[in-house]
Amino acid sequence: MVGEKKISSGFIYFFGAFAGILFGYDIGVMTGALPFLENDWNLQNRAGTIGWITSSVMFGAIFGGALAGQLSDRLGRRKMILISALIFVVGSILSGIAPHNGQLYLIVVRVFLGLAVGAASALVPAYMSEMAPARLRGRLSGINQTMIVSGMLLSYIVDYLLKDLPETTAWRLMLGLAAVPALILYIGMLRLPESPRFLIMNNKLDEARKVLSYIRSKKEEIDSEIRQIQETAREEIKANQKASYGTLFSNKYRYLVLAGVGVAAFQQFQGANAIFYYIPLIVQKATGHAASSALMWPIIQGVILVVGSLVFLLIADKFNRRTLLTVGGTIMGLSFILPAILNLLIPHASPMMIVAFLSVYVALYSFTWAPLTWVIVGEIFPLVIRGRSSGLASSFNWIGSFLVGLLFPIMTASMSQEAVFAIFGVICILGVLFIRTCVPETRGRTLEEIEKIGENRLLEGKSA
Template sequence: MEQEKKVSSRFIYFFGSFGGILFGYDIGVMTGALPFLQSDWGLYDEAAVIGWVTSGVMFGAIFGGALAGQLSDRFGRRKMILASALVFVLGSILCGMAPHDGALYLVLVRILLGLAVGAASALVPAYMSELAPARLRGRLSGLNQTMIVSGMLLSYIVDFLLKDLPETWAWRTMLAMAALPAIVLYFGVLRLPESPRFLIKHGREQEALRVLGYIRSPQEAQREVATIKDMARREERSAARTSFASLLDGKYRYLVIAGVGVAAFQQFQGANAIFYYIPLIVENATGNSASSALLWPIIQGVILVLGSLLFLLIADKFNRRLLLTVGGTVMGLSFLLPALLNTLIADADPMMIVIFLSIYVAFYSFTWAPLTWVIVGEIFPLAIRGRASGVASSFNWIGSFAVGLLFPIMTASMPQEAVFAIFGVICLLGVIFVRARVPETRGRSLEDIETNSLPIRGAAATGAGTVNQFDESR
């Protein structure tokens, strides 16, 4: 434990969120690699193969998130982040070694890689929310999103720099270089402490107090340990052992539906259709080669990073539900308006859709993108937090997998504007879900959220607890 005493709070927060780099890089790297892979293997008319190669990571992530969430309740968040980093290194190298025309091999390896990606997406928000103080939890948990989009931008830049290599070396190098951030993550996490809430849940109170001492004053650390212990005792009395069936228990169901619903809507809104396929979208709109459009992903990546930095400034100044409502509304209109304008204007500029997609990315970057993981990290009760975070992550990846797989198939059978209009409707449905089902969590401790969050309908009926739950003026 002497080594842990040397760990600074900045180091903890930085590497606690660094796991986002892993799946941010992998989300982005295929954007640039795909045109070269498509040319190298002659996949121009193979929409289903392209969809599976692209979405294989998301398919694996569906299971990786759920598995890691369950195992982290037993072995700890830190150990599972280390394991996911090792799997990521292995999977990235194997992707770069794919045999020529080995589509099935590449799909299977990317499914393996997805196990690590899904694990990181489940573990990082839970770890960060359990370390962050309530007053800073939105901002510090938002570091996860900053890491994700920084990983995406890094991959876009790497893709652009490698675009002049022979095509077979270009895409292989792009995919294999994903191992580098995973190696950095592994050695950084080796020095991280375990989550204090996990330690207390497993009877290691002194270790939890020591960890909280790195990032709290002594008085704050003592109070937080007492609060966590009290909540843990209450959970033990009500449910000595939890399982996935516990997620549907009456006292948890409302918060589980809220967290899982937000995670699912984030992906079904279609963001990854832009991030994975923007060169192909530009090619479809302009007729220019997709491999010559690799500057557009960098533009999208810069917008994402700037949006994530904006979120860090406003995260704890505006309510979660307000930001999700504004963001989802503008995102939906950004998808719907191009379809409407193309219907009304026969010779509309084909690049108009790319401009509207940039507006979508801008609002997504500081609302739904980071807030999904903030909410997933803070809304679930301690007794089910690992499993519930894993399920939320899995539903998020189900949406990502469906979008990644179906987008090239849909655009092969209908106009791009019609496909994006479908996503626009989903964005607006997400806003309705937030207003109806998601409690306000800004500025509240994890234990307070668990104790006092009631369904909106129930709160309205009783007239009780409205300030703690949904006061939009806070």
Template sequence: MVKEKKVSSRFIYFFGAFGGILFGYDIGVMTGALPFLQQDWGLESAVVIGWITSSIMLGAIFGGAMAGQLSDRLGRRKMILISAVVFVIGSLLSGIAPPDGHYYLIAVRIFLGMAVGAASALVPAYMSEMAPAHLRGRLSGINQTMIVSGMLLSYIVDYFLSGLSTTIAWRSMLAMAAVPAVILFIGVLKLPESPRFLIKNNKLAEARTVLSYIRPKDKIETEIKQIQEMAERERLASQQTSLGTMFSGKYRYLLFAGVGIAAFQQFQGANAIFYYIPLIVEEATGSAASSALMWPIIQGIILVLGSLLFLVIADKFKRRTLLTLGGTVMGLSFIFPAILNAVIPNTNPMMIVVFLSIYVAFYSFTWAPLTWVIVGEIFPLMIRGRASGLASSFNWLGSFLVGLMFPIMTASMPQEAVFAIFGVICLLGVLFVQVRVPETRGYTLEEIEKIGERKQAKRNSA
């Protein structure tokens, strides 16, 4: 039963969103820890470095899929608590890795990644079910702000711990991720369950109590009725939908558009910067990566400012316009260093870092948040659950492959050439947006579905 003691809406929204900070923290912490880990264990294998860095994303692929299923059975709140416990255990186990324990650390980070994937799925779901309708449009942007704030926090912690001895430094960085996880656990203990989950499980009295915390009294019964109607529609949709339904002619166009956007967001190479910026600076300047930990903080500040900018402009520009602008500048920011290096061989090596900062700035208010806005808008109700899960899986797969392959690629070709490849992918992403992605701003879900049907009909008749 829900406790009678009222929980303030601010408390609910703060700790509901806090999972995004934890998610971002665990994504970013390896950026500062990796240079010290390399020194301590004498890591030279690009494959091992790639696996240690990207293994958390491999776990996230499975964690996100399982969290969605389990949260429908156990509840959003309980699954967030379980994820926080996994965060704590995984972080502490990472910090006590045995000397030269490559495979141990990879296995632990896969385990930790399951919590990362769960958080990425559960936090937006919980927040969207708790927030009033007029705030839901901002949730993707707010969640992105929380994630990048978590990344920035991890970069700052890494910077201040970098003065410790090599062994203690990286172990402390990884283990410190347990602290925000404990804070999340304590806060979520006091959170109520999602009213949507309660209503779907026929706990109407508890749902009314929860809604009384966060809604005006005269709105409660209306919202309960709306939730019941939507739950029934989704139940009927799930019964009538199979995997084959997603790929049918009626839905294929929108499916490919949403999944394609999610995949391009990662294959454009953003995480190569976020994971490896100290090593990128080391490659460019020859200075030790462990002394370049101010650069992740700079990138983190840019990410946070960009996410805040998105909150201001999100509904003032068309989705396709922002994606085209961002993807074009991102692609050119990756390609220009290779051109400059070919034309002027003695160009200042830090020029590539300047261009990477321009890339991060435009990524932060375009592709980073807009991907999930579009994924939330573009799928018709009949395929929304399965299609959103597929888009998330492709996004995590892209993140995993970029994290794994970047050190391998830079070991076999110049750094500028690697980023030029990512630049071409960015421009291909722009082309994909122009050809395959319909505009979704200002359209209802039903109107978007009709756009997809018309587009697919044209392709079938061509």
């Protein structure tokens, strides 16, 4: 159209991943708010209530991911991200104005907020992978992880800056300020186009071509990608007009679905969010100092996460996905298991030893399992089931996150922190075994080539 203003690819990729800021802020903000909320509402000896308030967002996210996956196949990725941003705004404001001692109110509101968090975790990887060319998919999808950890670091800094306010004012502002980046996301997404793959699936070829012209440099590249998407779409729509959750576990798709969902589940059951949600309380238990005076530790962890995410952007498409996940998972597991062993051998070792090992864990997690989980979720699922599969993977990821957030304070009330983290360390090692035996390599392959891997696996099974 004459006079139409072209949208830059940088703008598209930036705001396509900006939902990660909200995702990260809401993951991180309770870390600093919890010590003040604990004192304000006298929750020090109520581990179950603390666990529910912390994990209620993740409980909502379980359903948000599944719902967004289904609705995005009908309404589009862009529209669902816009709806999620509005839920973020409302949920953040309602959290900040919770009535005094309104534990149930805050839990319910944070479940509502979790719907948007879960939706963002499912939609952003799918949107970014469908916009990115195969050679850059890992790096561009990794921007989502940089946004997530930047949001976490932002929340830690906000928590630290507000720590000298009266307790009841501090935690309310910490939670309520999430509305600000949500508004920014909504405004930015208004200018973003829909995913070209979604447009082609809905017979909007001209619109898809226009979107691809923003993000592909050559006409031949655009034509080739459109033909490839159309060919795959025709074959799969003919074979299965209406994909259902049963379709996900049919022989044709089961291998790739289990691989993607398994990676997403292991990422959370490995225990990373126990650190991110509770690091001030972990330091308090290790040192005996008040958790509200330990708010510099979340910032340190946040800086490690951001630096790690930037390292990932440099190496994302230079190393195989499986190699990075194997190395990262092994060192992460050892970082959790070694403190328990050393505590048995050296009973009077420094109580801060566990915090040092946790920092090693965070460093490796930051450029391996943290970003690569969402890269794999974004690229491993076949087109016709991508929305539902991404939603299912997101839901399993949030089930793990919810259980870790809920059970960690209960577990540490009944056993040592070293023993709890050793359990997570064993899960890290099991995750590595899963990667080596059940997950195919996806680096540098088009989404259509990855789908062929699942089909070939089916043929191998039939011929065995």
